[in-house]
Amino acid sequence: MILLDGKLASQAIKNELKEKVLLLKKEGKKAPHLAAILVGNDGASDTYVTSKVKNCEEVGFTSSLYHLPDTVSEHDLVHLIKKLNVNTDIDGILVQLPLPPHIAEEKITSLVDPAKDVDGFNPVNVGNMVLRKSHGSSSFIPATPYGILLLLQHYNIETKGKHAVVIGRSNIVGKPLSILLSRNDDPGNCTVTLCHSHTKNLKEICLQADIIVAALGKPAFLKADMIKQDAVIIDVGINRITDLSKKNGYVLKGDVDFEKVAEKCSYITPVPGGVGPMTIAALLMNTFKASQALQTAVTKK
Numbered sequence: 001m002i003l004l005d006g007k008l009a010s011q012a013i014k015n016e017l018k019e020k021v022l023l024l025k026k027e028g029k030k031a032p033h034l035a036a037i038l039v040g041n042d043g044a045s046d047t048y049v050t051s052k053v054k055n056c057e058e059v060g061f062t063s064s065l066y067h068l069p070d071t072v073s074e075h076d077l078v079h080l081i082k083k084l085n086v087n088t089d090i091d092g093i094l095v096q097l098p099l100p101p102h103i104a105e106e107k108i109t110s111l112v113d114p115a116k117d118v119d120g121f122n123p124v125n126v127g128n129m130v131l132r133k134s135h136g137s138s139s140f141i142p143a144t145p146y147g148i149l150l151l152l153q154h155y156n157i158e159t160k161g162k163h164a165v166v167i168g169r170s171n172i173v174g175k176p177l178s179i180l181l182s183r184n185d186d187p188g189n190c191t192v193t194l195c196h197s198h199t200k201n202l203k204e205i206c207l208q209a210d211i212i213v214a215a216l217g218k219p220a221f222l223k224a225d226m227i228k229q230d231a232v233i234i235d236v237g238i239n240r241i242t243d244l245s246k247k248n249g250y251v252l253k254g255d256v257d258f259e260k261v262a263e264k265c266s267y268i269t270p271v272p273g274g275v276g277p278m279t280i281a282a283l284l285m286n287t288f289k290a291s292q293a294l295q296t297a298v299t300k301k
């Protein structure tokens with residue numbers, strides 16, 4: 001079994017970005033700028049956004065964090081996004097999800113300028129992802145699926161002709177990843193089965209998979225008797241399990257029963273240190289790409 005080390009692979013990507021930013025600065029150009037919006041005080045969301053901002057600094061990007069109370073009105077959030085959309089200093093905008101129930105998530109994600117939508121959640125970018133062939137094109141694909149593609153690429157894992165089973169149909173991970181893995185691209189060209197809470201015979205379907213992506217949010221859900229020998233296992237789960245012996249009061253567990261599954265599979269992502277760091281690397285890649293396109297457009301004006 002080979003561990004798919006997201007820390008290592010993301011560091012390689014971040015080192016490349018760091019070099020590119022240094023070059024930009026040498027040419028007298030501005031560093032990419034990410035604006036992150038966090039609404040409320042959810043512990044996990046707070047951790048993710050803090051880490052995104054910290055990683056921006058690490059590669060030489062600038063960033064601004066807008067931390068709004070969970071009582072913020074939809075109107076005020078809309079106003080902030082509209083302001084960020086027209087600010088030419090800002091290249092990328094992300095609104096951390098989930099949002100409080102009184103705010104319509106779809107309305108908000110639709111409002112982010114598609115050219116700054118580094119999360120790839122705006123329907124324009126979702127449409128481009130479905131219609132276009134390559135993830136190299138000038139649109140954005142959501143950071144977690146993009147990070148998983150980058151990880152498969154980093155480890156030269158063949159996807160062409162393979163049967164990929166994706167468990168979980170969220171708009172952030174499962175649904176876009178099922179489309180990306182089925183595209184005529186590399187990574188891609190898989191036969192994809194998208195499974196969800198109403199799937200019958202899930203175990204039988206998983207047993208046919210060459211690649212399994214577990215993205216359903218249930219700790220240790222995927223067991224060793226659900227996978228075939230030498231399958232590739234991608235664990236997207238980041239479940240907080242109470243553990244009062246830890247300083248922060250919890251441990252992180254993935255959606256895969258790691259110890260047992262690791263004995264049977266060919267490759268597996270750890271939690272933490274697998275998909276998580278790749279999500280951030282992909283977000284940084286998207287932000288750099290947004291900055292290149294936007295700053296070229298500003299110079300031409």
Ligand code: GUN
Pocket residue numbers: 094095096097098119143144172279
């Ligand atoms: N919530 C969970 N994953 C993500 C993500 O990748 N981006 C944003 N904006 N919110 C999330």
